[in-house]
Amino acid sequence: MQERSEETRGRILQAAMRLFADAGYDATGVAEICERAGLSKGAFYHHFPSKQAVFLELLDQWLASLDKDFIAAVPVGGVAVPEAFLDMARRAREVFTIADGRLSIFLEFWAQARKDPEIWTRTVAPFRRYRDLFAGVIRRGIDEGSFRAVDADLAAGALVSLAVGVILQGVVDPNGAKWDEVLVSSVELLFDGMRAGDRGERW
Amino acid sequence: MQERSEETRGRILQAAMRLFADAGYDATGVAEICERAGLSKGAFYHHFPSKQAVFLELLDQWLASLDKDFIAAVPVGGVAVPEAFLDMARRAREVFTIADGRLSIFLEFWAQARKDPEIWTRTVAPFRRYRDLFAGVIRRGIDEGSFRAVDADLAAGALVSLAVGVILQGVVDPNGAKWDEVLVSSVELLFDGMRAGDRGERW
Amino acid sequence: MQERSEETRGRILQAAMRLFADAGYDATGVAEICERAGLSKGAFYHHFPSKQAVFLELLDQWLASLDKDFIAAVPVGGVAVPEAFLDMARRAREVFTIADGRLSIFLEFWAQARKDPEIWTRTVAPFRRYRDLFAGVIRRGIDEGSFRAVDADLAAGALVSLAVGVILQGVVDPNGAKWDEVLVSSVELLFDGMRAGDRGERW
Amino acid sequence: MQERSEETRGRILQAAMRLFADAGYDATGVAEICERAGLSKGAFYHHFPSKQAVFLELLDQWLASLDKDFIAAVPVGGVAVPEAFLDMARRAREVFTIADGRLSIFLEFWAQARKDPEIWTRTVAPFRRYRDLFAGVIRRGIDEGSFRAVDADLAAGALVSLAVGVILQGVVDPNGAKWDEVLVSSVELLFDGMRAGDRGERW
DNA sequence: ACCTGCGGGACACCCCGTTTGT
DNA sequence: ACAAACGGGGTGTCCCGCAGGT
Secondary structure, eight states: OHHHHHHHHHHHHHHHHHHHHHHOTTTOOHHHHHHHHTSOHHHHHHHOSSHHHHHHHHHHHHHHHHIIIIITTSOOSSSOHHHHHHHHHHHHHHHHHHHGGGGHHHHHHHHHHTTOHHHHHHHHHHHHHHHHHHHHHHHHHHHTTSBOSOOHHHHHHHHHHHHHHHHHHHHHOTTSSOHHHHHHHHHHHHHHHHBTTSOOOOO | OHHHHHHHHHHHHHHHHHHHHHHOTTTOOHHHHHHHHTSOHHHHHHHOSSHHHHHHHHHHHHHHHHIIIIITTSOOSSSOHHHHHHHHHHHHHHHHHHHGGGGHHHHHHHHHHTTOHHHHHHHHHHHHHHHHHHHHHHHHHHHTTSBOSOOHHHHHHHHHHHHHHHHHHHHHOTTSSOHHHHHHHHHHHHHHHHBTTSOOOOO | OHHHHHHHHHHHHHHHHHHHHHHOTTTOOHHHHHHHHTSOHHHHHHHOSSHHHHHHHHHHHHHHHHIIIIITTSOOSSSOHHHHHHHHHHHHHHHHHHHGGGGHHHHHHHHHHTTOHHHHHHHHHHHHHHHHHHHHHHHHHHHTTSBOSOOHHHHHHHHHHHHHHHHHHHHHOTTSSOHHHHHHHHHHHHHHHHBTTSOOOOO | OHHHHHHHHHHHHHHHHHHHHHHOTTTOOHHHHHHHHTSOHHHHHHHOSSHHHHHHHHHHHHHHHHIIIIITTSOOSSSOHHHHHHHHHHHHHHHHHHHGGGGHHHHHHHHHHTTOHHHHHHHHHHHHHHHHHHHHHHHHHHHTTSBOSOOHHHHHHHHHHHHHHHHHHHHHOTTSSOHHHHHHHHHHHHHHHHBTTSOOOOO
């Protein structure tokens, strides 16, 4: 009996994910979600207190999967920093091709974040965390002599921005470029610019 | 009489811009726009056929100003390519600090672009154009010996993605970092990576 | 100059007539009338105080033309009553074929009559007048021995009802029957039933 | 639970019927219907997809009741045709006096029929059917020797037109005449005109 | 516990018939 | 003669709570 409940919840989430990604949060009605999930509105509100709750659940799931894929994959030691980073970029590349349409909802998260404080906190925090994480690793790369003495925070900001920009464009204009290649080669260029031994002088 | 009309149109556009930026397109009602602009719904629909028309006008205005600021500023010749690029990055920096809240609507444009084909075309086209423009300039930089032989298209994609990512984060999390500095230093790093004379070997 | 004004009024009336007939009074907007007449709303309200005023003018015109065609044609004397009536029916037949789409507005008049007292008075009065007129003529027919002693008022009511019913069906279902023939033959049958010499006994 | 739903539907239909009859379809707002029915717009749109759906349901109900009263009452055999017809006319008379204000909606049906194809089909079809039905019976009357050899189709058209005209005037000008008597006596006159034994010569 | 239908208001966008200034 | 402005509804749809049944 409880399993049935869990399965219904899943159906709601899946339907909502799809519709939010396709049409946007505001444009998606509870009725549509219910229709797609194959149940009544009463059932919907039995499992979730509101439409926003579904959105939040989706957001949490997404963030958790992001953490699992990346945080866990961050180079903890042993391996040289730049190589580890490039490895991450390549991993991200796979995420891209796999993510399919599910990445669309990404934009929706950011759009909603500006209106709802709760969503905002949960959306922004991870990105700050990634920046800090990257900054730490870059600092380690500097220490180990792989990078020259760049500003680690700004460089980390550049990395995250790059990722965000690629994702966004990948969502809006998927056929506009081979975004996975753009991502990998961008990171390569960035690291070339940070390599130790470069004169570091400006143009 | 005609001036009055123009002024009313302006008031509507300004009010809509503000509200779309603050609360989003969907969440903003025509009634709110009218109230903020200080006129009636009848007047609104006298000047614009629909809410979307206002949005489109706003989009066009924004794109036009973007073109004026950047396309016109693209290095046409004489000056060395990298320097010209960095100059553009610095100019963009000013746009940032000036843009104020008006940049928020940027996200709204992208979010709406996925739903409305007309908005999509007008939103995506310029970014493709920027990419092509940048690619051309980069190729010129390679020819003149400033850059090594990188893939110009991918590098241009990296530049645009960087800008998009910075803007987006600047909108959602304005106090999360000094985004204008991130932008400038990112471009610097990217160019360091493309400089001629580097061995170009991978890590 | 005054001629121009008169011509504009005419254009408005004509456009309104057409639109009222096609789409109905309520569904026709002042803007549509103006567009079809090729002028602005300001001009419209310069010539008519309201949309209803146009409708009333149209109604009056129609009633006047009706009077001209029928009241004037009523058998004043000399000729035998039944023949005169049949002559009128034949004349009505021509009106039918000529009236074209302009008859559609007839239904609109009746529909509006139930809501607006002023329209009601002007719409109903003529029909009562026709009934009285017919009743008088029928009485004359009885006096002269053409008809047997039927109830003149009821017979007149039958005549008018017949006409109304035929017109209405002609408007709604023009291809459903040859309504002009139905009208003529109906009147013939009715008069056969009123002819003197019949036994007048019931079935 | 199901009964409650049915009762609510009924309340909506009844309120709509009354308001459509009083003020017309276009002039009646959904809000008014809800207010009169004592429920909210949410409830309204739960039971009906649109205002027009209510109208169609009303139309169907009316047509069904019409069929029940008349089609079923058509003389199937045994009884002489003219008598059967007069019996029908008398039955119609009762319908009149009972129908009360509910007949007003009749006009609304016809007025709307010109605009909406679906309404048109459903409105016109029955009247054509009645005409065919009457024509068949009249033909039977001719065969059995009750009527002389009139054109059955035209005569049937006359009958229906008479009914339509009487109803319409009864709706618009209820106090203008004793419409029930007009109807009965009109049919009598018409049958007098069709009686066998008359010389059939024209005037 | 799980699910359903019914109902509630609020409000969206659009457009209406009209008046005001020029 | 007209463009500009006015409010007040028009329908339809939204997200959401209950009461009741399985």
